[in-house]
Amino acid sequence: MSSMWDQLEPLLARVQKPARYIGLEDGMGSPEHGDGKVSWLLTYPDTYEIGLPNQGLQILYEILNERDDAVAERAYAPWTDLEAELRAAGLPLFSVDTHRPAPDFDVLAFNLSAELVYTNVVNLIDLAGAPVRAADRHGADPIVIIGGHAAFNPEPLADFVDAVVLGEGEEVVGEITEVLHPWVAAGRLDRESMLRRLAAVPGVYVPALYEVTYHDWSDGGGIDSVVPRFADVPDRVDKRTVTDLGDWPYPKRPLAPLTEVVHDRLSVEVFRGCTRGCRFCQAGMITRPVRERPADQVRTMVADGLARTGYNEVSLTSLSTADFSDIETTVTGILSDRTASSPIGPSGDPIGCPTTINLPSLRVDAFTVGLAGEVSSGRRSGLTFAPEAGTWRLRTVINKLILEEDLYGAVESAYSQGWTRMKLYFLIGLPTETDDDVLAIAELAKRCVEIGKRYTHRASVTVSVGGFVPKAHTPFQWFGQNTRDEFGRKIELLRTATRRAGGVNLKWHDPAATTAEGIASRGDRRIGGVIERVWRAGGTFQEWGEHFDLDLWTDAFEAEELPLDWYVFRHRSDSEVLPWAHLTAGLHADFLWDDWQSALAESGVEDCRWTPCYDCGVCTGYGIEHVVASPVAPAGGSQGTGQDLDRGAAVPVELVDRHGRERVGTSA
Amino acid sequence: MKLRLRYGKLGKVRFVSHRDGARLWERALRRVALPVAYTEGFTPRPKLGFGLALPTGAESVAEYIDIDLVEGADIDPGDPELISAISAALPVGIDVSIGAERAASDASLQEDVTSTTWELYGPGIDAAGIDEASDRLLSAEEVLVDRVRKGRSHIDDVRPLIVSLGPDTSGTRLRAELVTIGRALRPSELASTAFTGIDPLGVRVLRTHQWIEHGGDKREVLPLAAAIAHAGRGSA
Numbered sequence: 001m002s003s004m005w006d007q008l009e010p011l012l013a014r015v016q017k018p019a020r021y022i023g024l025e026d027g028m029g030s031p032e033h034g035d036g037k038v039s040w041l042l043t044y045p046d047t048y049e050i051g052l053p054n055q056g057l058q059i060l061y062e063i064l065n066e067r068d069d070a071v072a073e074r075a076y077a078p079w080t081d082l083e084a085e086l087r088a089a090g091l092p093l094f095s096v097d098t099h100r101p102a103p104d105f106d107v108l109a110f111n112l113s114a115e116l117v118y119t120n121v122v123n124l125i126d127l128a129g130a131p132v133r134a135a136d137r138h139g140a141d142p143i144v145i146i147g148g149h150a151a152f153n154p155e156p157l158a159d160f161v162d163a164v165v166l167g168e169g170e171e172v173v174g175e176i177t178e179v180l181h182p183w184v185a186a187g188r189l190d191r192e193s194m195l196r197r198l199a200a201v202p203g204v205y206v207p208a209l210y211e212v213t214y215h216d217w218s219d220g221g222g223i224d225s226v227v228p229r230f231a232d233v234p235d236r237v238d239k240r241t242v243t244d245l246g247d248w249p250y251p252k253r254p255l256a257p258l259t260e261v262v263h264d265r266l267s268v269e270v271f272r273g274c275t276r277g278c279r280f281c282q283a284g285m286i287t288r289p290v291r292e293r294p295a296d297q298v299r300t301m302v303a304d305g306l307a308r309t310g311y312n313e314v315s316l317t318s319l320s321t322a323d324f325s326d327i328e329t330t331v332t333g334i335l336s337d338r339t340a341s342s343p344i345g346p347s348g349d350p351i352g353c354p355t356t357i358n359l360p361s362l363r364v365d366a367f368t369v370g371l372a373g374e375v376s377s378g379r380r381s382g383l384t385f386a387p388e389a390g391t392w393r394l395r396t397v398i399n400k401l402i403l404e405e406d407l408y409g410a411v412e413s414a415y416s417q418g419w420t421r422m423k424l425y426f427l428i429g430l431p432t433e434t435d436d437d438v439l440a441i442a443e444l445a446k447r448c449v450e451i452g453k454r455y456t457h458r459a460s461v462t463v464s465v466g467g468f469v470p471k472a473h474t475p476f477q478w479f480g481q482n483t484r485d486e487f488g489r490k491i492e493l494l495r496t497a498t499r500r501a502g503g504v505n506l507k508w509h510d511p512a513a514t515t516a517e518g519i520a521s522r523g524d525r526r527i528g529g530v531i532e533r534v535w536r537a538g539g540t541f542q543e544w545g546e547h548f549d550l551d552l553w554t555d556a557f558e559a560e561e562l563p564l565d566w567y568v569f570r571h572r573s574d575s576e577v578l579p580w581a582h583l584t585a586g587l588h589a590d591f592l593w594d595d596w597q598s599a600l601a602e603s604g605v606e607d608c609r610w611t612p613c614y615d616c617g618v619c620t621g622y623g624i625e626h627v628v629a630s631p632v633a634p635a636g637g638s639q640g641t642g643q644d645l646d647r648g649a650a651v652p653v654e655l656v657d658r659h660g661r662e663r664v665g666t667s668a
Numbered sequence: 669m670k671l672r673l674r675y676g677k678l679g680k681v682r683f684v685s686h687r688d689g690a691r692l693w694e695r696a697l698r699r700v701a702l703p704v705a706y707t708e709g710f711t712p713r714p715k716l717g718f719g720l721a722l723p724t725g726a727e728s729v730a731e732y733i734d735i736d737l738v739e740g741a742d743i744d745p746g747d748p749e750l751i752s753a754i755s756a757a758l759p760v761g762i763d764v765s766i767g768a769e770r771a772a773s774d775a776s777l778q779e780d781v782t783s784t785t786w787e788l789y790g791p792g793i794d795a796a797g798i799d800e801a802s803d804r805l806l807s808a809e810e811v812l813v814d815r816v817r818k819g820r821s822h823i824d825d826v827r828p829l830i831v832s833l834g835p836d837t838s839g840t841r842l843r844a845e846l847v848t849i850g851r852a853l854r855p856s857e858l859a860s861t862a863f864t865g866i867d868p869l870g871v872r873v874l875r876t877h878q879w880i881e882h883g884g885d886k887r888e889v890l891p892l893a894a895a896i897a898h899a900g901r902g903s904a
Contacts, residue, residue: 259688310699
């Protein structure tokens with residue numbers, strides 16, 4: 001009944017890429033609103049192209065629409081041209097499914113994948129016609145909920161949201177719906193008691209129910225305490241985790257868009273969680289334990305998804321897909337299923353092009369390259385690895401235990417099998433990093449090109465360098481981020497070192513953006529004022545280079561009289577109350593601190609999936625465990641587990657000799 | 669064997685670009701497991717031929733696609749079940765109306781189509797304006813329009829590109845047949861030329877026919893039964 005399509009339609013003739021606002025995707029439900037149903041507007045606070053493929057949003061969309069008491073539609077941030085048209089016409093944010101205005105929904109739920117979208121969240125609450133600050137919302141205003149990885153330190157957004165979901169949403173969205181049901185049925189009146197009931201749902205954090213007090217700036221300025229305002233509000237909120245991914249074969253009806261999006265292919269999640277233990281990696285820390293999807297379910301989901309969408313490419317997603325126990329048989333199975341379901345030509349052969357399997361987030365070793373070779377159909381052009389640090393020493397600090405010999409072995413194996421371009425991801429600004437560590441990145445890249453030249457004159461290596469932003473709930477949460485100038489200096493070191501290196505291309509992330517990410521990553525509630533100012537000054541789409549402006553952020557800090565250096569560049573101490581201390585992903589604070597100390601001592605830990613538990617706290621605390629089909633580490637246990645780490649820094653002799661000097665970082 | 673299908677693009681889906689439309693067809697044809705022929709090489713592509721691009725935002729009841737099938741394939745192109753299966757695999761608003769076998773000797777749509785018929789309507793277009801514009805443009809010796817080609821401004825005489833011009837049966841829409849050879853006259857350009865001060869972005873556009881004319885013999889690519897041809901009219 002309530003569609004604003006007629007008002008929206010004339011505006012779409014005036015904006016870029018109007019197809020991103022029309023919905024109609026394969027897999028779109030036919031949401032039916034009705035009395036007593038809690039209506040959710042699942043909103044991705046970035047463009048449709050980025051948001052549509054998001055699996056979390058697709059999963060919750062389906063789960064909610066399967067319920068009798070809920071209905072869900074989707075919204076994405078309108079690009080600036082449409083936003084201007086909407087505001088000029090006095091129209092609000094809308095769903096793409098039925099073009100229903102956002103104010104008609106009971107819940108505005110945001111999926112947050114990155115910190116720089118925070119200003120978009122505020123903007124979209126405003127565009128939905130609600131007051132941006134939770135304290136100013138009353139009566140008919142919708143409830144604003146956030147979730148996703150970037151909601152694990154929600155404090156910078158605490159003043160704008162009504163509730164935060166920590167962890168996986170599959171189960172909790174239903175529990176929230178049940179709490180909201182009477183509130184909605186009664187006409188969305190008594191907000192206060194509804195929020196109190198929400199706070200009782202495990203995994204749900206209601207920021208307004210906690211009082212945060214601070215020390216004077218003369219006394220350090222940190223948090224003094226975070227105290228629940230009422231006795232029935234929990235002291236600490238734990239994340240939610242589904243026990244078995246096999247119980248949740250979603251999305252069953254994947255969305256295939258009508259216009260091009262960033263991941264324009266089918267995605268099937270093969271496992272969740274990662275215990276490689278990379279200390280910089282928030283995703284690996286907050287999604288524990290490892291829960292593999294049964295291999296036959298993966299195969300069924302791939303076959304169904306391909307048939308349903310007509311895609312001929314599938315991504316098997318996880319944080320490290322080569323670690324999936326049954327990866328080889330799964331890959332073989334998918335390829336043969338596809339052949340079996342292809343139309344058979346008159347010659348008796350299946351016709352059409354074979355399914356392409358995409359394996360993101362691969363380990364660095366020869367097994368992985370073999371796997372990549374198995375699934376690549378067509379031209380072998382680029383292959384991506386993420387060593388993250390240039391020296392073995394620094395890799396032991398970050399616990400990304402890739403031996404030098406594995407790294408060069410993988411590269412050699414790739415070039416020898418026909419790949420011509422490598423892309424290598426590194427972080428700079430890691431704890432204990434020296435200039436030698438940074439320069440080693442250039443050295444490593446040059447060696448890779450040297451290996452490649454033995455196989456092809458076209459061999460090239462793209463080095464992609466990102467600035468490290470310490471994240472909440474990781475062992476590096478106490479570390480002071482490098483300054484913008486320091487990042488600039490290190491990038492300059494690399495530019496100089498690679499300038500005359502044939503075949504090495506250097507790319508880097510804007511250090512100014514890294515600073516802004518650092519503000520949001522570990523900010524407390526006082527950062528809310530900064531976010532609101534940046535938004536009011538027009539600072540939306542800060543993830544986008546053409547819209548990002550660090551001056552907006554530094555000006556806002558000045559206006560709020562807050563010290564940017566204190567928030568971003570300062571090392572924290574053991575005794576400090578971190579802004580997210582009352583929220584947990586299940587990792588013991590002691591474990592995180594001890595792991596931070598082990599990092600500084602250059603001591604690695606093994607993957608607890610295949611080796612004894614070191615009690616990070618997640619499995620024991622939540623009474624859950626790893627769901628892993630194979631009891632042993634794959635392919636001889638590369639990346640640390642079961643390897644002789646004393647040999648970690650050993651460089652293949654021919655590479656050392658060629659350069660006439662010993663590798664930086666090898667033992668003296 | 670080669671197929672030629674006629675389809676419509678009506679409603680919300682009018683905002684899908686020509687390029688995105690091609691991707692939709694690839695997925696839809698895989699879903700119905702039509703034995704489409706693929707190109708050779710590292711990255712095999714289905715052999716599909718699309719006709720003249722429809723501007724993003726325009727609707728149509730006269731779009732065409734040519735599909736090459738694998739050698740030896742034997743498909744009844746008029747099979748209603750096939751037609752409805754393909755329509756079902758395409759997004760809401762894109763529906764196949766007719767299928768036919770395309771003779772191996774037939775030229776591509778791009779080469780063959782000589783003119784297309786459009787209907788223009790919306791704010792700024794009324795019966796009086798349509799009559800005035802039709803008389804003025806059709807009686808003119810030349811109609812000079814400033815158009816941008818390859819980044820440079822050109823004054824073109826577009827009068828030879830206008831085959832016919834006048835009201836539709838309701839009198840509220842401007843119906844125009846425009847030549848498609850060379851740099852064609854776009855519906856939006858026609859609107860600006862015909863109606864002074866009109867906002868071309870507010871004009872609604874519907875393509876109703878594509879014509880092939882050879883040596884005085886003029887025919888529609890694949891003609892529809894009259895009842896279907898007017899199906900698009902209701903969507904305004």
